[in-house]
Amino acid sequence: MDFLFRGLAKAIELLVSLDREVVQIAWLTVCVSGASTLIALALGMPLGVLLALRAFFGRRLLMALVNTGMGLPPVVVGLFVAILLWRSGPLGGLNLIYTPTAMVIAQVIIALPIVAGVSMAALQQVDPMVALQARALGASRWQALWAVLQEARLPLLAAIMAAFGSVVSEVGAVLMVGGNLKGDTRVLTTAIVLETRMGRLEMAIALAILLLVLSFAMNLVLTRIQQKGTGGAPFRCWR
Amino acid sequence: MLEVRNIEQRYGGRRVLGVPFFRVGRGERLVLLGPNGSGKSTLLRLLSLVEMPTQGEVWHDGTRVDAGNSLAIRRRFALLLQKPVFFRGTVLSNVTYGLRLRGLPSEEIKGRLDKAAALFAIGALLSRRVDQLSGGEAQRVNLARAFIIQPEILFLDEPFSALDAPTREELLLELRRIVMETGQTTVLVTHHREEAAFFGTRLAVMLGGAICQEGAVEEVFSMPATDAVARLVGVETVLAGKVTTNDGELLAVSVGSQTFFVPGDGEPGEDVLVCVRPEDVFVSRYKPEGSVRNWFEGTISDLRPYGRTLGLTLECGFRLRALVTPSAFRELSLALGAQAWAGVKATSIHLIRRGGRSSITSQL
Numbered sequence: 001m002d003f004l005f006r007g008l009a010k011a012i013e014l015l016v017s018l019d020r021e022v023v024q025i026a027w028l029t030v031c032v033s034g035a036s037t038l039i040a041l042a043l044g045m046p047l048g049v050l051l052a053l054r055a056f057f058g059r060r061l062l063m064a065l066v067n068t069g070m071g072l073p074p075v076v077v078g079l080f081v082a083i084l085l086w087r088s089g090p091l092g093g094l095n096l097i098y099t100p101t102a103m104v105i106a107q108v109i110i111a112l113p114i115v116a117g118v119s120m121a122a123l124q125q126v127d128p129m130v131a132l133q134a135r136a137l138g139a140s141r142w143q144a145l146w147a148v149l150q151e152a153r154l155p156l157l158a159a160i161m162a163a164f165g166s167v168v169s170e171v172g173a174v175l176m177v178g179g180n181l182k183g184d185t186r187v188l189t190t191a192i193v194l195e196t197r198m199g200r201l202e203m204a205i206a207l208a209i210l211l212l213v214l215s216f217a218m219n220l221v222l223t224r225i226q227q228k229g230t231g232g233a234p235f236r237c238w239r
Numbered sequence: 240m241l242e243v244r245n246i247e248q249r250y251g252g253r254r255v256l257g258v259p260f261f262r263v264g265r266g267e268r269l270v271l272l273g274p275n276g277s278g279k280s281t282l283l284r285l286l287s288l289v290e291m292p293t294q295g296e297v298w299h300d301g302t303r304v305d306a307g308n309s310l311a312i313r314r315r316f317a318l319l320l321q322k323p324v325f326f327r328g329t330v331l332s333n334v335t336y337g338l339r340l341r342g343l344p345s346e347e348i349k350g351r352l353d354k355a356a357a358l359f360a361i362g363a364l365l366s367r368r369v370d371q372l373s374g375g376e377a378q379r380v381n382l383a384r385a386f387i388i389q390p391e392i393l394f395l396d397e398p399f400s401a402l403d404a405p406t407r408e409e410l411l412l413e414l415r416r417i418v419m420e421t422g423q424t425t426v427l428v429t430h431h432r433e434e435a436a437f438f439g440t441r442l443a444v445m446l447g448g449a450i451c452q453e454g455a456v457e458e459v460f461s462m463p464a465t466d467a468v469a470r471l472v473g474v475e476t477v478l479a480g481k482v483t484t485n486d487g488e489l490l491a492v493s494v495g496s497q498t499f500f501v502p503g504d505g506e507p508g509e510d511v512l513v514c515v516r517p518e519d520v521f522v523s524r525y526k527p528e529g530s531v532r533n534w535f536e537g538t539i540s541d542l543r544p545y546g547r548t549l550g551l552t553l554e555c556g557f558r559l560r561a562l563v564t565p566s567a568f569r570e571l572s573l574a575l576g577a578q579a580w581a582g583v584k585a586t587s588i589h590l591i592r593r594g595g596r597s598s599i600t601s602q603l
Contacts, residue, residue, distance in 0.1 A: 133326075134326075134336075137384065143340055151327060
């Protein structure tokens with residue numbers, strides 16, 4: 001147990017002293033996972049809206065694909081993105097392999113079905129009369145959609161949390177397409193793996209704590225936005 | 240003001256509404272009366288432009304409504320749904336929702352809010368969350384958020400149907416007062432004939448996705464054009480009969496072994512329906528002297544309490560429904576199985592030509 005306490009002490013020291021390498025790794029993690037989540041949100045939310053609110057040919061098949069995608073193994077995503085971006089692969093000419101962009105692409109593929117799937121389920125739970133009520137009071141099509149999104153705000157923000165949580169903690173895909181290059185593509189998860197393998201447990205523990213703090217901070221912000229105006233426990237019988 | 244021409248609405252290929260022509264005039268208190276599934280809410284949604292018809296045209300003040308102008312015209316209206324749907328937040332944010340959509344300046348919103356809050360007595364509720372409202376409060380807030388828009392036409396889809404009777408009566412009374420004071424053009428959908436009679440100036444009766452009859456409320460109530468409309472407007476006795484004689488003043492109409500005398504101009508041998516409203520039937524223990532031409536003796540076969548009155552059925556060769564007050568029932572020593580007399584004034588009877596829509600006579 002001694003090494004664990006030493007690890008914790010070292011972690012605190014690294015964090016307090018804002019160790020340059022640790023800060024650089026943490027910043028890249030925020031950038032890659034943040035960008036992936038935002039892109040997944042931009043693509044996945046409209047897809048979820050489309051699947052939830054519009055009827056079209058192939059909708060159920062697409063729903064099934066999205067739901068399957070929610071459980072996509074990151075390592076499989078990493079494998080296929082790596083094959084595509086590999087120097088001799090179909091998109092090799094783009095020279096993206098072992099770059100943060102490649103890591104973002106892989107993480108978007110992981111997060112997109114989560115955002116789309118949770119959004120779809122969230123919007124399907126909204127009373128269909130909300131849109132009608134909005135239109136009845138003069139809302140345009142987009143204003144009515146906004147009213148529906150507002151009603152699904154809690155689960156939609158949960159979708160963002162789930163997406164960010166899945167990509168920030170993911171290691172297989174970023175390792176395969178990013179290569180864990182120091183200073184270039186090393187993020188918290190890949191760094192933890194590396195430091196553990198090398199026996200530098202203090203560093204690994206420091207990075208792990210940082211990853212937890214980062215994840216918690218992000219979710220704290222989103223939870224505050226999510227719970228704003230809900231007035232606490234919604235069920236009177238449990239107050 | 241607002242017209243629909245040859246409209247048809249289909250859901251999934253199923254035709255739910257077909258109306259050749261219908262008009263809402265300025266200042267009218269129009270009521271769409273019909274049973275569930277008669278298409279009245281669908282017509283309301285088409286009139287209020289929240290839905291567009293599968294076929295046909297909607298015209299507003301001489302302008303045909305199309306995709307380009309429908310939002311601008313719809314924003315002149317407000318539609319209240321049967322069950323109030325509130326958006327997450329406070330009463331205040333819900334009441335001002337329609338105004339914020341229209342981009343009104345905050346001073347204007349404040350001014351209108353104050354007026355609406357006073358009109359509907361919701362000032363104390365404004366800071367409350369909408370999920371903390373009672374049924375009556377919720378409907379009051381619902382009315383306020385529609386009125387605050389100051390719509391050209393206010394569309395109300397059975398707004399009080401989910402409320403208890405006293406609250407419903409209170410709100411209907413209040414709504415009628417406000418609508419009359421403000422001269423608000425209103426279209427109310429209801430399946431309660433009492434609501435229709437109390438609220439409306441004009442009535443359209445809907446059945447099976449079509450308008451069966453429209454006219455002034457008193458006219459439709461006293462001269463229903465078909466037996467279905469008659470039953471819907473509260474005529475509980477509709478009897479198949481045949482005109483036997485016409486002496487120029489009164490028709491004699493035989494119903495089974497009995498004869499009704501009714502003013503009108505039908506032809507002998509003509510098949511008709513005899514419509515008698517229960518409130519137009521006098522009940523007596525003995526045959527009274529008087530000018531009433533139609534007296535029938537029978538046995539009381541059914542008794543039903545209708546709130547403040549009792550509904551009874553008299554078997555007198557046909558079934559005649561009548562209403563009596565509980566005190567009259569006691570004073571007349573009436574009882575289930577007892578013999579009694581029922582009288583109907585000739586002018587209170589309405590005849591319908593069988594298979595036709597036009598009536599022969601009317602209540603005078």
